[in-house]
Amino acid sequence: MKLPRGSMLLVASHNRGKLREIAGLLSPFGISVRGAAELALAEPEETGLTFAENALLKAQAAAGESGLPALADDSGLCVAALDGAPGIYSARWAGPDKDFSIAMARVERDLKEGGARDASAKFVCALALAVPAGEAACFEGEVHGHLVFPPRGGNGFGYDPIFVADGMTRSFGEIDPGLKHAISHRARAFEKFAHAVLLP
Numbered sequence: 001m002k003l004p005r006g007s008m009l010l011v012a013s014h015n016r017g018k019l020r021e022i023a024g025l026l027s028p029f030g031i032s033v034r035g036a037a038e039l040a041l042a043e044p045e046e047t048g049l050t051f052a053e054n055a056l057l058k059a060q061a062a063a064g065e066s067g068l069p070a071l072a073d074d075s076g077l078c079v080a081a082l083d084g085a086p087g088i089y090s091a092r093w094a095g096p097d098k099d100f101s102i103a104m105a106r107v108e109r110d111l112k113e114g115g116a117r118d119a120s121a122k123f124v125c126a127l128a129l130a131v132p133a134g135e136a137a138c139f140e141g142e143v144h145g146h147l148v149f150p151p152r153g154g155n156g157f158g159y160d161p162i163f164v165a166d167g168m169t170r171s172f173g174e175i176d177p178g179l180k181h182a183i184s185h186r187a188r189a190f191e192k193f194a195h196a197v198l199l200p
């Protein structure tokens, strides 16, 4: 499955930040993007049990509905001592108000209650591409590190202030966003996607 230069791709996300980030990554390959909100597409329920299943179901629903090739991402934080939680429930742990200080406090509390000494964690991103005819593929990227409390720094989003990547001393909330984007789970998934699907 290849996307030639000049293709139009639907990004199956209602999140404007994600759309902007993905548009920037795709423009050097001559791909232009449309957002799911622009085409008023429904947001399917994320019923998958893995990041890849959720990314694929979002991409396939969007491609079917729009008639365009569609790209969807599903991502989250997996904490080793919590058996991979919050994982695919990362966004849901922040509650209806999407308050990540609540989600980060829950991670800290669950680690303390479990008496965990191991603070290792990873961010995972699954990026799925689906075409209207039905073909689909998924690419995954990870960045490994450990958690720190209390949260540090105001950059980034979500769980960034408690995550320090391997080889770093500052959290994703403290480092320059450009540095995060160069090594993040999303960047690594995108690299695999670009290698497999895009033409230089």
Ligand code: IMP
Pocket: 073, 074, 075, 076, 077, 090, 091, 123, 156, 157, 158, 159, 160, 172, 184
């Ligand atoms: P999704 O939009 O359903 O894939 O939810 C992803 C959730 O995972 C986000 O709401 C964040 O909580 C978390 N997450 C994913 N990527 C990152 C990241 O790069 N930094 C911080 N949190 C992230």
